[in-house]
Amino acid sequence: MQNRVMFLKIAEAIKKVDKRAWIALALCLSLIIGIVIFDTVKKNREFQTTSVAMGTIINIKLYGPDGEETAQLIAENINETERALLSRNEENSDIDRINNNPDTSVSVSYETADIISKSLEVSKNCGGVFDITIGEITKLWNFDGENQSVPAKEKIDEALSLVGYPYVELSDTSVKIKEGQSLDLGAVGKGAACDRIKTLLESTKTDSAIISVGGSLLLYGDREFTVGIANPQNSQTTLGTLELSDAFVSTSGNYEKFFEQDGETYHHILDATTGYPADSRLSSVTVVCDSGLLSDALSTACYILGYQESISLLAKYNAQAVFVFKDKTIRTTDGLRECFTLTDESFVVGK
């Protein structure tokens, strides 16, 4: 009975609602539905995937239409960078042909020549601590292999006599190295891959994207991304974040690859002037600039050079950096002060 009264009351109330109210209600509902649909469509335009290529983890996050196809193109592009251009283990890649034909002018792709040219320029600007002719030394240390040990000093000295960027002759797309030398683009490969991906994305409808090639990042488009800087003591966590858009970010740290022998830790960032792991007060350096190759090369060079000497090098390339010291202090260059946020309170931001 009570229900019936209630029902009648509601029916009466509905009758009282005038036409304008119904129209208003319809408008409100369509607005809500519109927002929900828009939100769903927007989410569909986000595509995310993870894979393995170039011997490292690739993370891709794309915003815009055709995400899945674009991710496929990116994967192919990275494999191509490895296979045809930069790998020294891949038979007939540009680098493999250069290394196997010393004292001979080897014709390479325009892209490889450009990568070598820019790398040589960085070597020159940093006094040779970073040097792509370090190939024979990295072979001795074998950080990518198993059962590492410290190479004999005589072997390092012998290999060191062959390291030297001035011996590389580059004209247009012809490259010639000295007998006994070998090129290793390991320190710039991931960044160079990011550069190639940017060129690829420009030919797609992608609005914005963030892509990680083994920790070297490409931030594409106007969207602002939050980039975490790995904590050197536990690289699954972050020590701070950077708010950035349209940039390349690369980090070099002593925690990436290392081994221990007789109580000493040997990390993989080799000083090309000594042939040994760089003796640095730093745990890591993160470089932000407008080129993937340069952010990669500069992060390595800055790690080896240390804070003071890095400042002028970074200025030359209009690059910014975050320096993390072993004593857990952090210093950023002026350009990053505003966008850096500390997230791990056990670190201290110095002035």
Added chain:
Amino acid sequence: MRKLFSRTDIFIIIGVIVLSFIFLIPNVFKNDELIAQVYADGEIVKEFNLSEIDEETVFCPNENIVISVRNGAIRFSSSSCKDELCVNSGWLTAKGQTAACLPQKVVITIKGAGKTDMITY
């Protein structure tokens, strides 16, 4: 003079406001979920809702790798590779964490990075 809002108008307005929040409810619950994805050769082969797993189970993306899953955590528990780098990564428990077996192209990642989009290392 006619009132600006009748009582029914006010009910309708309140109704619409309440209705608009209903759409947010699924999102509120979603944010607390910990979803782990297992990729092999770039394809998702398995997804786990780590929040809903009661007892420890294992999953093998191929014959050489064993992945263990328990409430709120996932890890590589064994691999045929000599160095077992993936096993040494340990349990993954937070959004955005990743572990990988590079030789066999298997990656585990916990979806959604919280506030961080990606990590540079």
